[in-house]
Amino acid sequence: MEQARGWWMEPSPASTVVAVDSSTVLGSAKMGPNRPGxxxxxxxxxxxxDPRHGGRGVGRALGEYVVDWARTTGYRSIQFNAVVETNQVAVRLWRSLGFDVLATVPxxxxHPQHGLVGLHVMFLDLKGA
Known part of the structure; x- marks a missing residue:
């Protein structure tokens, strides 16, 4: 548990948020600089x-929060390094928020069901947005 906490809850300037409904954790996002320096x-x-709460807009709310956080914190763009290409729900969500697929690493x-699949590198330009 402590090992996971250190990986998910990184020190500043990173940030971690949790989506809750009453006392039920629905999801979480961690955000920060893509690379140091x-x-x-x-x-x-x-x-x-949490897959038990899929389809409720939790991912969209977290994604919108991250985009707003990055914009107001002064980041110039957002890069997702590894979006599984078969995760069409995530790919569709990120595209709807303005992200483009820059490349796919074959x-x-x-994947536990699909075997070896590609990872998308996705990008959102925040300058002037």
């Missing part, structure tokens, strides 16, 4: 949504 002007984020993820 000279890459710190590009944000990144990771997301978890067979970079060993």
């Amino acid at each position: 000279r890459g710190a002007h590009v944000a990144t984020a990771s997301f978890m949504v 067979e970079a993820f060993d």
Whole structure:
């Protein structure tokens, strides 16, 4: 548990948020710079949504929060390094928020049902948005 906490709850300037309904955790997002130093002007984020609460807009709410956070914090863009290409719900969500697929790394993820599938690198330009 402590090992997971350190991985998910990174020190500042990173941030972690949790989506709740009453006392039920629905999902979480962590966000921060994609790379330290000279890459710190590009944000990144990771997301978890409890599958029992899928379809309730939790992922969209977390995604919109991250985009707003990155914009108001002064990041110039957001880069997602590894969006599983077969996760069409996530790909559709990120596209609806303005992200583009820049590239797909073939067979970079060993999916439990689909075997080796690609990972999308997705990008959102925040300048002037």
